[in-house]
Amino acid sequence: MVNWLIFNETNGFGKFPYLSPMLSKKTKYGLKALAFLASQPNREPVQIAEVAKHENISQKFLESILLTLRRNGFLGSKKGKGGGYYLIKSPEEIQMTAVMRVLEGPIAMVPCVSLNFYEKCDDCPDETACSVHKLMLKVRDANLEVYRNTTLADVIS
Amino acid sequence: MVNWLIFNETNGFGKFPYLSPMLSKKTKYGLKALAFLASQPNREPVQIAEVAKHENISQKFLESILLTLRRNGFLGSKKGKGGGYYLIKSPEEIQMTAVMRVLEGPIAMVPCVSLNFYEKCDDCPDETACSVHKLMLKVRDANLEVYRNTTLADVIS
DNA sequence: ATTTACCCTACCAATTTAGTAGGATTCAAA
DNA sequence: TTTGAATCCTACTAAATTGGTAGGGTAAAT
Numbered sequence: 001m002v003n004w005l006i007f008n009e010t011n012g013f014g015k016f017p018y019l020s021p022m023l024s025k026k027t028k029y030g031l032k033a034l035a036f037l038a039s040q041p042n043r044e045p046v047q048i049a050e051v052a053k054h055e056n057i058s059q060k061f062l063e064s065i066l067l068t069l070r071r072n073g074f075l076g077s078k079k080g081k082g083g084g085y086y087l088i089k090s091p092e093e094i095q096m097t098a099v100m101r102v103l104e105g106p107i108a109m110v111p112c113v114s115l116n117f118y119e120k121c122d123d124c125p126d127e128t129a130c131s132v133h134k135l136m137l138k139v140r141d142a143n144l145e146v147y148r149n150t151t152l153a154d155v156i157s
Numbered sequence: 158m159v160n161w162l163i164f165n166e167t168n169g170f171g172k173f174p175y176l177s178p179m180l181s182k183k184t185k186y187g188l189k190a191l192a193f194l195a196s197q198p199n200r201e202p203v204q205i206a207e208v209a210k211h212e213n214i215s216q217k218f219l220e221s222i223l224l225t226l227r228r229n230g231f232l233g234s235k236k237g238k239g240g241g242y243y244l245i246k247s248p249e250e251i252q253m254t255a256v257m258r259v260l261e262g263p264i265a266m267v268p269c270v271s272l273n274f275y276e277k278c279d280d281c282p283d284e285t286a287c288s289v290h291k292l293m294l295k296v297r298d299a300n301l302e303v304y305r306n307t308t309l310a311d312v313i314s
Numbered sequence: 315a316t317t318t319a320c321c322c323t324a325c326c327a328a329t330t331t332a333g334t335a336g337g338a339t340t341c342a343a344a
Numbered sequence: 345t346t347t348g349a350a351t352c353c354t355a356c357t358a359a360a361t362t363g364g365t366a367g368g369g370t371a372a373a374t
Contacts, residue, residue, distance in 0.1 A: 021178040023266040025363060028289050035288035056280035061364055080372030081318045096292060109180040123213035131192035131312035132185050135253060142299040155288035182332060218333055237341025238349045
């Protein structure tokens, strides 16, 4: 009942569900690709096309994602026939913090609680008195806890 | 050094920081407004203009946010001279889960782990084997834990 | 030399965000 | 009962982001 009300309310912002803090497809696909490469029996190069097909991802889009992952030290690549992408590190060594930061951006939901990309809010005179700051600090810590204690090895089946 | 690399990489998606999971201004402002109203000595109506000025928020934008909060049972309002908005419940009774769901949307970052707005991913044949699902389930639980155990009273100074 | 497959840039449609504009409605006080 | 104060409500919009696509260039294996 309450859900119905929330779902159907007209609030001047359009229909409700799934506004802001959604995981991007980029991150989703990137993580799936990493998991797929990690679950390969050997570390032979796997072609983009194969990953794309197996995970139902647009090949061209995946291409740019894998490129990002290679540039950031997660993957190696080999060109030409028999080429493809392969994991550089072992899945146990790949923390979700690193994956999320590279694909999705900072863990924090507001810059004023970001560890690596701190920025002061220009509208907020006193951070220590800010309710948003207080709440988002807790959220950041909770998320960091999860991402730090989860490796690629933990999310493959 | 690593940050510099991440920050300045050109990855086909533009400059890096602050992509997706940012808190919207809507939620930020809404929470600040709630906190301001909660910190009033009495429960007399406070005008939009006063809230907007005190919290450095565009008045017109705040107007639509307060309207949403009223429609969802957080605030009462009074029209005409001496009118304004006021908290309906005590700050201790207002859970952050409720605030976030109304202002920001579902807590979960993907529909397939959402409690109230579950949806199956069309690209994912088996949820239990999905790495994204596994990770996002943990994240959802961690966030829920924070939001459930934090009330409006906890975030006012 | 040719085929394979990654590398790289540029472009684009749809959606969302963070508002603004302008008035309608309601209420209290003069 | 008029006037002004304040919320209520609809519609519009510029800028940014997302999730791609198009079209080649480059390196490596056969």
